[in-house]
Amino acid sequence: MNILNAYSQKTDVQEAVDELKEKFSGFSGKFLLYFASSKYDHELLSVKMAEAFPGVENIGCTSCGEIISGMPLLDNSVVAMLFNEKAIADVNIRIIQNIDNENCDLEEKFKGFEEYFKIPMTEMEIDKYVGIILIDGLRLSEEKLMENICNRTNVVMIGGSAGDDLQFKETRVFANGISYTNAAVIALLKPGMKFGFLKTQSFSETGKSLTATKVNEATREVLEFDGKPAVGEYLKAVGLEREEAEKLFMKHPIGLMFEGEPFVRSLRIFNGDNIAFFCNIIEGMELSVLEWGNIIAKTKQDLQAHAEENGKIEAMLMFNCILRTLEIKSKNLVDEYAEIYKNIPTIGFSTYGEAFLGHINQTATILTFHE
Amino acid sequence: MAGKIKAMIDKLLVERAKGNPIVEKTIKAGLLMRGIKVENFDRNSPDDPALIAKLTDMGKTYGINF
Numbered sequence: 001m002n003i004l005n006a007y008s009q010k011t012d013v014q015e016a017v018d019e020l021k022e023k024f025s026g027f028s029g030k031f032l033l034y035f036a037s038s039k040y041d042h043e044l045l046s047v048k049m050a051e052a053f054p055g056v057e058n059i060g061c062t063s064c065g066e067i068i069s070g071m072p073l074l075d076n077s078v079v080a081m082l083f084n085e086k087a088i089a090d091v092n093i094r095i096i097q098n099i100d101n102e103n104c105d106l107e108e109k110f111k112g113f114e115e116y117f118k119i120p121m122t123e124m125e126i127d128k129y130v131g132i133i134l135i136d137g138l139r140l141s142e143e144k145l146m147e148n149i150c151n152r153t154n155v156v157m158i159g160g161s162a163g164d165d166l167q168f169k170e171t172r173v174f175a176n177g178i179s180y181t182n183a184a185v186i187a188l189l190k191p192g193m194k195f196g197f198l199k200t201q202s203f204s205e206t207g208k209s210l211t212a213t214k215v216n217e218a219t220r221e222v223l224e225f226d227g228k229p230a231v232g233e234y235l236k237a238v239g240l241e242r243e244e245a246e247k248l249f250m251k252h253p254i255g256l257m258f259e260g261e262p263f264v265r266s267l268r269i270f271n272g273d274n275i276a277f278f279c280n281i282i283e284g285m286e287l288s289v290l291e292w293g294n295i296i297a298k299t300k301q302d303l304q305a306h307a308e309e310n311g312k313i314e315a316m317l318m319f320n321c322i323l324r325t326l327e328i329k330s331k332n333l334v335d336e337y338a339e340i341y342k343n344i345p346t347i348g349f350s351t352y353g354e355a356f357l358g359h360i361n362q363t364a365t366i367l368t369f370h371e
Numbered sequence: 372m373a374g375k376i377k378a379m380i381d382k383l384l385v386e387r388a389k390g391n392p393i394v395e396k397t398i399k400a401g402l403l404m405r406g407i408k409v410e411n412f413d414r415n416s417p418d419d420p421a422l423i424a425k426l427t428d429m430g431k432t433y434g435i436n437f
Binding site for chain 2 (some may be wrong): 121122126127143147150151152153154156256258259263282283284285286357358359
């Protein structure tokens with residue numbers, strides 16, 4: 001085994017870290033990733049995790065529910081994955097601070113990666129490097145950050161926005177013993193194993209579409225669809241009254257269609273005639289009105305197809321939208337969902353947004369490792 | 372003026388993807404999330420300065436001279 005996973009539900013930080021250390025004992029780690037409930041003392045947790053695994057590069061974040069294979073969706077826990085040198089041949093971690101400022105220090109951090117790996121970011125090959133990105137989930141900064149990253153490299157950055165157990169007060173990202181806010185951490189990996197990406201969601205097109213004609217990108221609000229007040233046009237498209245539609249946002253998001261699959265944009269709230277989303281919508285975007293389908297069948301089908309294409313999955317990281325988690329819980333599908341990845345060493349967390357070529361919603365973005 | 376955006380997209384795809392279809396696909400998806408749906412542009416598409424600026428940014432680090 002080159003990749004191990006473990007979890008702890010101990011409420012005391014030291015006891016939780018000790019339990020993880022015990023479960024990983026005898027395994028020589030190169031890189032550690034962990035996701036923890038916001039109920040833990042975040043500063044203490046990051047320090048103790050670094051102390052427990054000296055010499056192991058590590059990143060993590062606070063979550064909104066934790067995921068580990070062999071267990072149903074967890075709350076109030078910490079999950080971790082430890083990779084040895086065969087799985088991750090090399091890793092370098094950078095922290096991007098002040099992400100709510102357009103002039104954050106991304107360029108300097110990318111220079112750091114280039115110095116470490118001795119290759120320009122523009123020349124790194126998509127099948128040799130991959131980045132794991134964890135972002136403060138309450139800064140509305142994901143789109144701009146992901147755009148700036150994708151402008152500078154073809155390396156895929158996959159990950160999610162940190163959560164805080166639906167408190168919406170403070171989310172944290174961790175790197176090598178320090179807890180950060182208003183920041184993103186990137187672990188740029190040079191895996192020793194084959195790896196792949198999977199983006200799965202369970203929506204289909206209704207045949208109705210909307211074009212955003214007036215937006216406020218800063219607040220992620222759409223003011224007008226097709227030249228008319230956004231709420232009215234959305235209600236017409238979904239065929240619902242306002243009060244009913246407000247209860248069914250999760251069922252009817254909208255999406256940017258790409259090769260038959262949507263990049264989902266989820267509704268957050270009706271704000272007068274405007275609609276606030278969990279994701280940016282740009283003026284001129286054509287969006288399909290979506291309807292949810294069978295989340296279990298679609299996830300299983302996508303995972304199976306991915307394994308057939310890329311080989312047996314040895315381990316995976318799952319960044320699962322909190323709205324998917326809420327859907328799974330509301331439909332009493334927790335056990336069925338956990339069954340899908342029961343036999344694949346997995347960790348993940350319920351996110352405030354998924355990162356994959358941009359910022360998306362109601363999706364699971366997954367990084368897989370193969371023999 | 373028209374057609375500049377189509378020309379920029381084509382050049383960006385060629386020079387960044389270097390023939391790798393997976394990279395080409397990721398760039399097209401990235402463009403879509405920036406509000407640029409590749410299929411919507413042809414030689415007659417008007418030269419929207421905001422979109423030209425976005426494409427310029429995507430080529431800048433790669434040294435692509437549009």
